[in-house]
Amino acid sequence: MKKFNKTSLLALVLTLGTLFPLSTNVFAEESHSHWGYGGAANPTQWGQIKKEFALCESGRDQSPIDLKNAVESTPAKIDFDYKSSPLVVVNNGHTIQVNYAPGSSVTINGEKYSLVQFHFHTPSEHEVNSKALAMELHLVHRNEAGKLAVVGVMLTKGAANPLIDTIWKNIPSAGKTDTVSSNINATDLLPKGKSYYSYDGSLTTPPCSEGVKWNVFVEPMTVSEEQIEAFEKLYQVDARPIQPSNGRVIQLHR
Numbered sequence: 001m002k003k004f005n006k007t008s009l010l011a012l013v014l015t016l017g018t019l020f021p022l023s024t025n026v027f028a029e030e031s032h033s034h035w036g037y038g039g040a041a042n043p044t045q046w047g048q049i050k051k052e053f054a055l056c057e058s059g060r061d062q063s064p065i066d067l068k069n070a071v072e073s074t075p076a077k078i079d080f081d082y083k084s085s086p087l088v089v090v091n092n093g094h095t096i097q098v099n100y101a102p103g104s105s106v107t108i109n110g111e112k113y114s115l116v117q118f119h120f121h122t123p124s125e126h127e128v129n130s131k132a133l134a135m136e137l138h139l140v141h142r143n144e145a146g147k148l149a150v151v152g153v154m155l156t157k158g159a160a161n162p163l164i165d166t167i168w169k170n171i172p173s174a175g176k177t178d179t180v181s182s183n184i185n186a187t188d189l190l191p192k193g194k195s196y197y198s199y200d201g202s203l204t205t206p207p208c209s210e211g212v213k214w215n216v217f218v219e220p221m222t223v224s225e226e227q228i229e230a231f232e233k234l235y236q237v238d239a240r241p242i243q244p245s246n247g248r249v250i251q252l253h254r
């Protein structure tokens with residue numbers, strides 16, 4: 001780069017801008033809406049970054065929350081119908097996400113939602129009785145009306161999870177997507193015990209949209225210390241702090 005003087009560098013930028021005007025605009029938009037977990041764009045600032053993120057600050061039904069003082073409710077009845085899917089791993093700059101093939105779903109209270117993707121947080125975003133765990137898995141589902149239902153699985157230190165091993169081995173560099181020739185089944189990420197907490201919340205990342213049905217399993221799954229450390233090398237912290245419950249009822253289904 002030393003050989004470039006300022007004039008030739010400017011000429012290059014102008015030429016690229018003419019050749020790729022769209023990508024230049026996209027880049028400008030991206031840098032404007034930057035958010036993160038530390039520094040100037042940390043979670044306490046999300047609501048100020050752009051007006052589309054306002055709910056992160058003004059919302060009354062935000063997630064995550066401390067799952068405590070739960071009220072005994074109807075028995076557990078989430079029906080899982082997960083099929084296998086090609087493994088598609090996305091390193092999106094905020095987390096490691098696995099995009100899921102169409103055709104897998106859950107039915108919660110008679111409402112069917114399709115599995116779209118799952119991703120990971122460290123430490124856990126929700127707390128159970130004011131305690132965070134090592135990590136948390138979010139299985140994100142959407143119904144035909146566009147309503148979201150997330151199934152959360154707390155991950156605690158213990159035996160390694162074989163499916164997570166497969167995912168970790170195929171993480172692309174930041175901003176990239178890796179499609180692998182092997183198939184996975186998200187059923188391998190669900191605990192045996194099907195008791196769960198439920199409450200009405202939001203996305204835990206900008207734009208923090210509300211109306212998200214949250215369902216968090218009581219029984220955690222285990223991940224090994226090595227698996228936790230491998231994730232932390234990429235994302236040391238990617239968890240939004242606990243939000244006020246504002247009197248919301250947490251139901252316990254078991």
Ligand SMILES: [Zn+2]
Pocket residue numbers: 119120121138204
């Ligand atoms: Zn999440």
